[in-house]
Amino acid sequence: MNSLQKIGKFEAIALVVIVTINQIIFNLPNTIIINTGSSAWLNVIYISIIAILFCVLICKLFKKFPTQDIVDISEYLGGKVLKLIIGLLYILFFIFISGIFLRYMAISLKLIYFEESPIVFLLLLFLVPVIFAIKLGIKSTSQVNLLFTPIVLFSMLIILFSTAKDFVPERIFPILGFGADKTFLIGLNNIFTFSCFAYLYFLMPVLKNPEDFKKIAISSIIISAIYLFLSVVCLLMMFPFIAFSDEMLSVYLLTRLIEFGKFFQRVDAIFIFVWILSLLSFLSLTAEFTIRIFKKLTKIKNHKEMGYSLCAIIFSVALIFNSISDIKYIQNELLKYIVISLVFVISLIILVLANFKHKKGNVA
Numbered sequence: 001m002n003s004l005q006k007i008g009k010f011e012a013i014a015l016v017v018i019v020t021i022n023q024i025i026f027n028l029p030n031t032i033i034i035n036t037g038s039s040a041w042l043n044v045i046y047i048s049i050i051a052i053l054f055c056v057l058i059c060k061l062f063k064k065f066p067t068q069d070i071v072d073i074s075e076y077l078g079g080k081v082l083k084l085i086i087g088l089l090y091i092l093f094f095i096f097i098s099g100i101f102l103r104y105m106a107i108s109l110k111l112i113y114f115e116e117s118p119i120v121f122l123l124l125l126f127l128v129p130v131i132f133a134i135k136l137g138i139k140s141t142s143q144v145n146l147l148f149t150p151i152v153l154f155s156m157l158i159i160l161f162s163t164a165k166d167f168v169p170e171r172i173f174p175i176l177g178f179g180a181d182k183t184f185l186i187g188l189n190n191i192f193t194f195s196c197f198a199y200l201y202f203l204m205p206v207l208k209n210p211e212d213f214k215k216i217a218i219s220s221i222i223i224s225a226i227y228l229f230l231s232v233v234c235l236l237m238m239f240p241f242i243a244f245s246d247e248m249l250s251v252y253l254l255t256r257l258i259e260f261g262k263f264f265q266r267v268d269a270i271f272i273f274v275w276i277l278s279l280l281s282f283l284s285l286t287a288e289f290t291i292r293i294f295k296k297l298t299k300i301k302n303h304k305e306m307g308y309s310l311c312a313i314i315f316s317v318a319l320i321f322n323s324i325s326d327i328k329y330i331q332n333e334l335l336k337y338i339v340i341s342l343v344f345v346i347s348l349i350i351l352v353l354a355n356f357k358h359k360k361g362n363v364a
Contacts (some may be wrong), residue, residue, distance in 0.1 A: 006208045009216055011142040014149035015285055016203075016220035019196040021152055021227065022282045024102050025275050028193055029231040030250040031332065034186050039177030040232045043187040048225035051194040054344070055221045058200065059214040061351040064211045064358045070201040070347055071296050077354040086350065087297045089342055093198065094290040095310075098283055099317030100335070102126055105279050106318070108252075112272070123318055126276075126283060127311040133284035134291065134307035137207055141288060144280040152278045155271055156227060159254050160234045167237035191344060192336035196224060198343045202289050287311070345362050 007015070033040040065073050071090070075083035106122040114122065133141045176183055188340055199216050235250050255268035292307050300306070321327050 005137050005139045005206070007139060007142045007206055008208050009212045011146045012203055012207060012212075012216045013223070014146045015142055016196045016216070017223050017227075018145055018149050018152070018278060018281050019199055021149075021156065022101060022278055023193065023195070023228060023311045024156070024231050024280065025234055025326070027250055029228070029235050029277045031328075032193065032228075032232055033235060035190065036182055037177030038172055038174055038236060039183040039187075040236060041229065042175060042177075043183050043190055044225070044229045045056050046184060046187065047191045047193065048221075048229065050188070050191060051197075051221055051225065052218065053347075054194075054197070055200075055217050056214075058197070058348075059217050059352065061348075062204060062213060064355055065334070066213075067205055069203070069205050070350065071293055071329050072205075073354045074214075074216070074350055077350055077357060079279070080356055082350075083347050084297060086346075087293050090198065090202075091290055091293050093338065093342060094286050095292075095314055095317055096338075097195070097335070098286050098290075100321070100327055100330065101279060102283065102314060103318040103321045104324070105276070107324055107327075109272070111344035112252075113269075120319075122170050123315055126198055126280060127315055129280055130283045130287050131307045131311055133280075133309070134287055135304050137304075138285070138288045138292075141281075141284045145285060148277045148281050152274055153223075153227070155274045156231070158249075159251065159271065160230050163234060163238055163254050167234075169237060172233070189336055189340065192339040193228060194221065194224065195339045195343060196220065197347075198339075199285075199289065201343075201347055202292070243251055283314075287314070329356075 023308060029040075036043045065076075068076070071083055073085045074086040102123060105126070108120055109122055110117060110119060132142075200220075203216065204213055207213060207216070231251060234254065238254065239250075252268065252272075255271045287307065287310055290310060291304075294300070294306065321330070
């Protein structure tokens with residue numbers, strides 16, 4: 001890869017973190033709270049520790065493959081067949097989550113601000129900038145994302161701490177919520193919240209300094225865990241009904257409570273604008289990785305022209321979902337298990353077996 005199209009350490013961290021932030025915006029904390037009740041904060045600590053340990057393991061497994069991603073490693077392990085299978089699975093995964101997030105935001109904007117606007121117009125509002133981002137390349141897209149991410153992170157802190165005066169600490173009790181099994185056994189399914197690992201698997205080849213991979217991975221997972229914890233605690237202490245309801249945008253409820261004096265109210269529109277920028281970054285970076293995987297599988301030369309086709313596919317996927325309830329059903333009943341299977345099980349097995357093969361080859 002052209003060295004001019006490689007990204008630095010902070011750009012890489014921002015890339016991974018923006019994935020989790022978008023999940024938080026699109027109701028991830030509410031999903032955790034509904035599953036675990038008042039023990040959601042304890043569950044987040046639990047799965048965060050597991051995620052950090054998993055991250056350390058992944059970093060160790062990638063040491064033998066400093067310039068390769070999970071698709072390259074799959075080819076090393078099982079040839080072109082395994083490479084094709086894993087590549088296609090990740091392409092479908094990235095397209096699927098892009099379509100879900102895009103539709104979620106479009107429906108939310110339509111319900112909150114643009115009731116009369118056609119949903120197609122709102123979808124295109126996001127996809128047209130993505131086409132231009134693909135043409136610019138991952139370096140430029142990552143640099144823009146590095147500008148957006150601190151703004152998004154800061155806005156989330158404003159939301160969380162501006163509502164602290166209304167916290168009711170008693171709402172985090174009972175500590176074990178719906179029970180120890182829901183918190184630690186069934187609650188282990190909430191590891192899907194760290195789907196940002198999918199992006200870490202493709203990060204190594206685009207880094208200027210691959211030796212920074214471990215710092216990038218652990219830092220981004222810790223930052224993601226902190227924001228996930230803060231958002232869950234904030235929602236628990238603010239809304240007594242949150243564990244028994246299925247709100248559209250739980251974090252948006254918090255923005256409606258923020259006021260800065262008598263002359264600066266209804267600041268929720270500012271946060272929605274910031275979230276739009278966040279989603280644009282997420283869609284652009286996800287599209288970039290999707291096209292890079294497709295390029296590996298097909299050996300096409302001018303992959304940037306694929307932006308039109310990819311955005312058309314994401315647009316079609318977004319149109320499949322008719323309502324927020326459809327999306328939530330997919331998230332709870334399908335997406336979490338796809339993430340766990342592909343990101344945390346299949347990819348880990350490939351990395352472990354590839355390391356065994358590498359070790360065996362060196363011994364021989």
